[in-house]
Amino acid sequence: MTVSEMANELNLETLVRGDQDRLVAGGYAGDLLSWVMARAHEDDAWFTVMGNLNAVAVAVLVNVSCIVLTENATLDDDAAKRAAVEGVFILRSHESTFSLCAKLGNLLQ
Amino acid sequence: MKLHFEVPGDDFTRAGEASGELKRKLKRLGFDPDVVRRAAIAMYEGEINMVIHAGGGVVDVEILPDKITIILTDYGPGIEDVDKAMQEGFSTAPDNIRMLGFGAGMGLPNIKKYTDTLNIKTEVGKGTVLTMTVLTNKQA
Ligand SMILES: Nc1ncnc2c1ncn2[C@@H]1O[C@H](COP(=O)(O)OP(=O)(O)OP(=O)(O)O)[C@@H](O)[C@H]1O
Ligand SMILES: [Mg+2]
Numbered sequence: 001m002t003v004s005e006m007a008n009e010l011n012l013e014t015l016v017r018g019d020q021d022r023l024v025a026g027g028y029a030g031d032l033l034s035w036v037m038a039r040a041h042e043d044d045a046w047f048t049v050m051g052n053l054n055a056v057a058v059a060v061l062v063n064v065s066c067i068v069l070t071e072n073a074t075l076d077d078d079a080a081k082r083a084a085v086e087g088v089f090i091l092r093s094h095e096s097t098f099s100l101c102a103k104l105g106n107l108l109q
Numbered sequence: 110m111k112l113h114f115e116v117p118g119d120d121f122t123r124a125g126e127a128s129g130e131l132k133r134k135l136k137r138l139g140f141d142p143d144v145v146r147r148a149a150i151a152m153y154e155g156e157i158n159m160v161i162h163a164g165g166g167v168v169d170v171e172i173l174p175d176k177i178t179i180i181l182t183d184y185g186p187g188i189e190d191v192d193k194a195m196q197e198g199f200s201t202a203p204d205n206i207r208m209l210g211f212g213a214g215m216g217l218p219n220i221k222k223y224t225d226t227l228n229i230k231t232e233v234g235k236g237t238v239l240t241m242t243v244l245t246n247k248q249a
Contacts, residue, residue: 031210032210032211032212032213032215033209033210033211033213034154034211034213034214034215034216034219035213035215037150037153037154037215037219038215038218038219038222042142042146050209050210052209052210053121053122053125054121054124054125054157054209054210054211055210057124057125057128057129057153058153060129060132061125061128061129061132061146061149061150061153062146062150063146078122
């Protein structure tokens with residue numbers, strides 16, 4: 001499944017557009033950045049409430065396919081700018097991390 | 110090839126610039142993606158630690174065909190108990206830092222996990238030097 005297909009299926013709002021054809025191979029949920037760097041995989045969709053610059057840096061380092069901000073979490077202005085420069089796709093939803101992950105889990109089966 | 114970076118101690122938003130640059134450079138040099146990822150994440154954790162815990166510092170990187178060496182030097186408070194600091198979950202990060210997503214106590218364990226060697230030289234009140242290497246699986 002591509003990032004844009006996932007965005008459609010989960011009804012996500014696009015905050016920063018990246019590579020739409022990028023594949024989503026799996027998912028990871030978490031807000032503690034070192035934890036994410038330890039456990040998330042390349043090409044995961046990353047579900048989090050962290051919308052700051054450091055989250056964008058982590059997304060680049062881990063090379064996740066996109067960041068999904070859950071529960072309508074805020075994306076900082078400087079983070080949005082950096083994401084655009086780095087090509088990090090950022091999406092958002094009012095739904096909880098749990099609910100979105102459950103749906104993505106079904107879609108990926 | 111040698112690289113040198115200054116990591117400012119007061120500017121959280123700039124932490125990650127040095128490791129980002131290392132990542133791009135290694136990629137351009139054609140290193141294996143897994144090697145690039147491991148080196149960049151280890152350096153980012155070290156950089157962030159220097160900003161949060163030590164008021165900044167400097168990073169020196171040496172890139173050889175078979176080995177990447179990263180040395181992070183700071184003149185911060187030092188680490189009192191290195192064994193404890195190496196444990197997953199141990200953190201002295203204050204609440205305002207935790208709000209940013211740090212303070213899981215996973216940084217040093219991550220560095221250990223992603224590098225091939227890690228040496229920590231630290232003295233309380235003087236500072237800390239982290240020396241890490243990532244082997245590239247290439248012939249020299
Ligand atoms: N450069 C340093 N100078 C002084 N103390 C340090 C330094 N690096 C780490 N420490 C100490 O070691 C502890 C553990 O570091 P570690 O990177 O594992 O976790 P953390 O930085 O607290 O949280 P995380 O890395 O998960 O965001 C820190 O909380 C701090 O007390
Ligand atoms: Mg740390």
